[in-house]
Amino acid sequence: MNRDDDWPNSRASETPMSGGDLVLPVSALNRAIANVLERAFPLAWIAGEVSNFTRAASGHWYFSIKDASAQIRCVMFRGRAQYADFTPREGDRIEVRALVAMYEPRGELQLNVEQVRRTGQGRLFEAFLKLKQQLESEGLFDAQRKRALPTHPRAIGVVTSLAAAALRDVVTTLVRRAPHVPVIVYPAPVQGADSAQRLREMVERAGRRDEVDVLIVCRGGGSIEDLWSFNDEALARAIASSPIPVVSGVGHETDFTIADFAADVRAPTPTGAAELASPQRALLVRELGHHHAQLARALERGIERRAQQIDWLARRLVSPAERLARQRQQLDQWATRLARAARGTTQHARARFALLDMRWRRQRPDLAAEIARIAQARARLTQSFERAHERRLACVRELRARAELLSPRRTLERGYAAVLDAKGHAVRDPRALERGRRVTVHLADGSADIGITDVQPRLDTEF
Template sequence: MTTDLFSKTPEREIFSVSQLNRQARQLLETHLPLLWVEGELSNVSIPSSGHWYFTLKDDQAQVRCCMFRNRNMLVRFKPQQGQHVLLRARVSLYEGRGDYQIIAEHMEEAGSGALQRAFDELKHKLSQEGLFNEAHKKALPSLPKHIGVITSPTGAAIHDVLSVLERRFPGIPVTVIPVAVQGKESAPQIVKAIDLANRAGLFDVLLLTRGGGSMEDLWSFNEEIVARAIFNSELPIVSAVGHEVDFTIADFVADLRAPTPSAAAELLVPDADDWLDKFIGFEVLLEEAMLRRLQQWQKHLLNLRQRLRHPRERLEQQSQRLDNLELRLKNHIKHLLSDFKNHIRQLEIRQQPHHPQVRLQQLRERVAAHHQRLQTAQHRLIERKQQALGETMRMLNTLNPLSTLERGYGLITDAHTKKVITSSNQVKIGTVINARVAQGEFVCRVESISK
């Protein structure tokens, strides 16, 4: 009786090389978060695909890196051999070769000094040219007739600006000139918007603004083309970029720098309530002045009455006339003040249809329509691809050699060389062969040969 020594041995799990590499890549990408790595560039390669391949090293180790085209388009410099850089990257593994590598999402020159050096150099250059001199600053209008706001229509800054303007003086029209406030296309769009606003002939002051962010996020406002566009603008420009502690080149060139977008809106327009209070004060002062004048005239008339005792009737008529004039003047002042208040109310009513909420609702409806169209197109594309895949699978099943085996045929191969046996001349008596059938395979030994 023979005993199977391996009958109680558990079945071993065997990986293919591709399975092993795939699981290793998944472990690396799952358990290591997005991280920062600093080192020196070497073996920099930029093929026609636009992707960047390079090695990041220090004095003790090195690692292969890749930065895809859609990410390296945002880098403001071209990588050079030996350059010291800082990467924000994720750890991965290239399955084809089993190479451990990192995928870069962001690249900048090592240290925070690169952008700061560029900022300081441009600031010094423009200062030497006189672009920051107070002599070139233009005065802002005390009551703007039309304000142009150059900013992102979806950012937080425009909401703060419009909220303050509506609260302080809702009768002043405001036009938003939409631009990108960060990224590669931001600076050219800002320059184009400033030129457009100057040529439009609608505005008497411009506000260039955006919310806070890192130095890289605000870099569009440190571009030389933006600074020169602000300096060459015929319209006065107020700059309100970032938070109170943020300073950009645009702030130095602009005619007035505000610490925040909300503060810029308060500097641009007066408070309507203050103006109404002033009108009320003027009304009181005018009434008091007229009363004093009337009292002077009454005293003068009394003096004349004392000097001219006989024409009393005429003096009484003049006194009555003055009383009538006083009443008419008071009524006229009240009518004027009422007209001013009605005019302000009409301005408030006229600006309501131009409220940004109405425009935002229209844009939301357009986005929803485009989203529906995109989903419909995706469903159609998926259906076409599924049909094509079904046709391909049917063709593959037709050509599948296993289908032939299922009809009773077998595939005979040499057990040692693994070559397919198609002739009796390829075997000898005693040759070990493998027979593959539709449901598995088995090993045979040649006992006889028939020609």
């Protein structure tokens, strides 16, 4: 590489010195470094874990990628970012296709990303998902175990660092909304080696001391490494088992930690957690005034009702003599009504008895008339039976005469004969008569067995 080619060609940027040395402005030096980097490092794929991801209002993406021993800043402009298949998140392991460049105004080395693809979710994020799945399967995040926050807390506890900006935001919000509610701070570091243990100890201490009605666990935003203390399993179990309702306000609205899922209520920011945990004093004063007006109106109406009741009772208050006279008059009226009612009941019963007696007499049967009616019916039945018997006898005699006319004996009496063979079958065909056979001939006055000696068949049908 020719070193002279890397310097700017414009002579206007050079500043000659008395000794003849060339002096470059910072902007020219940064531009030269950028040119060297662009020529020395072509477009390449770089792998790493996402950290400090930010989407600017302009649509550009700013983040860092890192490995176990180093990290580098990256920028992906909106024209490239809008074609990405996904939006990287904290802890995602990705591969970027980028150019090594220099951000000249600040002299910072960065990668200008043209393409991004997913290669994994990163070690920290994988651990986060594994712990989240484990605790969720144990029911630690069930909605049924979440407790409602008290409407009017007597005191509010805050677990965070004394040096955290989140504490100032929370206290400012609580003072503005509910200056009458005392605030107790349980100090603990929010990041570092033993921060998760200290946070857990403060949550447990607040539960043992039982001096607050709601507990806020909070800190400001940061990368997944900065918020990792709030992904501790022991801290999550301490929050879930706390006898005090817990509000989690860790990071920004896009940040999620295990503590958020274990808490009874999750707020997007520490300020939001303070707003959820505290009642608004102005609303309380307004509500108190409304209740005071309602109570005054109810008291006034009650006094008016009692005054009317006293007037009514005063009108009912009479002397004992007048009261006895009224009761005696009322007793006489009741005696008159009772006697009238007794007479009316007796008369009504007698009239009803007379009516029933008349109906019974009208419905009582006449035995003589009924006996005569039965005798007439019996005579008609006997006559009807005799006429039917005579009709059936006449019919039988007619059928007998018809049967006599159709009897074979009547046919024999007219001069006919019936010829039967030895088996008793009637002989109808002359060819069935053979010589030597015997037949039986039935006549009108008897029958005779005849032996056939000669047969002359005649096939004509004339009689």
